[in-house]
Amino acid sequence: MKILVTGINGQVGWELLRQGPLHDCRIIGFAHNTLDITDSQAVSRELENNSPDLVINCGAYTAVDKAEAEEKKAWAVNRDGPAWLAASCAREHIPLIHLSTDYVFNGLASKPYTETSATAPLGVYGKSKAAGEEEVRAKLSNHLIIRTSWVYGIHGQNFVKTILRLVQEKEELKVVDDQWGCPTFAGDLALALLTMAKKIHTGQTNCWGTYHCCGATAVTWCAFATFILDLARKIHPVKVRNIIPITSEEYPTTAPRPKYSVLDCQKVYSVFGIRLPALSTSLDAFFAEQGK
Numbered sequence: 609m610k611i612l613v614t615g616i617n618g619q620v621g622w623e624l625l626r627q628g629p630l631h632d633c634r635i636i637g638f639a640h641n642t643l644d645i646t647d648s649q650a651v652s653r654e655l656e657n658n659s660p661d662l663v664i665n666c667g668a669y670t671a672v673d674k675a676e677a678e679e680k681k682a683w684a685v686n687r688d689g690p691a692w693l694a695a696s697c698a699r700e701h702i703p704l705i706h707l708s709t710d711y712v713f714n715g716l717a718s719k720p721y722t723e724t725s726a727t728a729p730l731g732v733y734g735k736s737k738a739a740g741e742e743e744v745r746a747k748l749s750n751h752l753i754i755r756t757s758w759v760y761g762i763h764g765q766n767f768v769k770t771i772l773r774l775v776q777e778k779e780e781l782k783v784v785d786d787q788w789g790c791p792t793f794a795g796d797l798a799l800a801l802l803t804m805a806k807k808i809h810t811g812q813t814n815c816w817g818t819y820h821c822c823g824a825t826a827v828t829w830c831a832f833a834t835f836i837l838d839l840a841r842k843i844h845p846v847k848v849r850n851i852i853p854i855t856s857e858e859y860p861t862t863a864p865r866p867k868y869s870v871l872d873c874q875k876v877y878s879v880f881g882i883r884l885p886a887l888s889t890s891l892d893a894f895f896a897e898q899g900k
């Protein structure tokens with residue numbers, strides 16, 4: 609099958625480009641500089657010219673703190689971009705898989721969020737992503753909105769790479785221990801997206817709507833850092849002696865973060881049979897790929 613993917617220089621887009629051919633999928637990939645999803649004419653032209661079987665939108669404005677100052681840009685990419693894609697897909701009768709985020713929630717829950725939980729984003733990034741979801745729902749019935757969380761990939765910058773660098777540079781690390789979420793390996797998510805795409809292509813049509821799809825282990829950032837450190841130690845000596853848990857108040861950020869954004873992924877398992885691995889399994893896979 610032929611899949612058009614936007615944002616292929618990002619963590620998830622890059623994995624789709626890498627894994628697609630391994631799963632009989634031809635990926636027509638566009639980076640930001642070859643297809644800007646905020647350019648409505650370019651979006652409809654590329655969909656028309658390439659006639660893909662399905663589109664996966666990995667293009668997004670993901671700088672959570674910077675979005676507070678660059679509000680206009682965040683809304684253009686995260687709300688208007690998906691709107692143009694969904695409208696073009698509707699015209700061409702092409703299904704769309706659109707990626708969204710756990711940051712559409714305010715984090716005040718005490719049990720995992722389901723797809724029907726009320727959204728209440730805290731910052732510009734989450735608000736613009738929630739608005740993007742609404743645009744997709746309004747413009748195209750044949751869509752999947754896939755909310756994921758705390759993504760780390762081989763390609764691009766992320767928390768795992770930052771911790772791997774810091775454990776070599778510092779004797780002591782202070783890491784936030786009161787925000788909970790589910791780290792998601794971009795490689796696992798890409799495979800899940802390709803599985804969904806293929807099921808749609810081979811006739812699964814009773815599946816349209818919103819899904820949660822993230823790694824199977826809920827942790828705090830501090831616990832996540834400890835997992836990474838334990839694996840890093842097995843590979844080479846590290847400088848760090850201690851990881852010290854701190855509160856969000858001790859590590860202020862420009863944009864507020866949800867304290868608890870654990871996603872319930874039962875629906876994606878029931879409908880597609882997809883369950884992402886536990887954190888230790890995915891981190892092993894990340895280290896194995898990274899070491900190649």
Ligand SMILES: NC(=O)c1ccc[n+]([C@@H]2O[C@H](COP(=O)([O-])OP(=O)(O)OC[C@H]3O[C@@H](n4cnc5c(N)ncnc54)[C@H](OP(=O)(O)O)[C@@H]3O)[C@@H](O)[C@H]2O)c1
Binds near residue numbers: 614667685
């Ligand atoms: N990263 C996370 O922790 C996380 C968590 C939850 C959900 N998500 C969601 O998962 C999806 C993929 O995330 P990711 O981690 O792969 O993000 P990423 O690494 O930041 O990649 C996003 C890509 O989108 C591109 N982009 C930006 N503006 C664009 C535009 N106007 N048109 C086309 N492409 C554009 C960026 O290119 P430039 O860099 O060249 O601008 C970048 O390559 C996003 O929808 C994100 O909201 C991510």
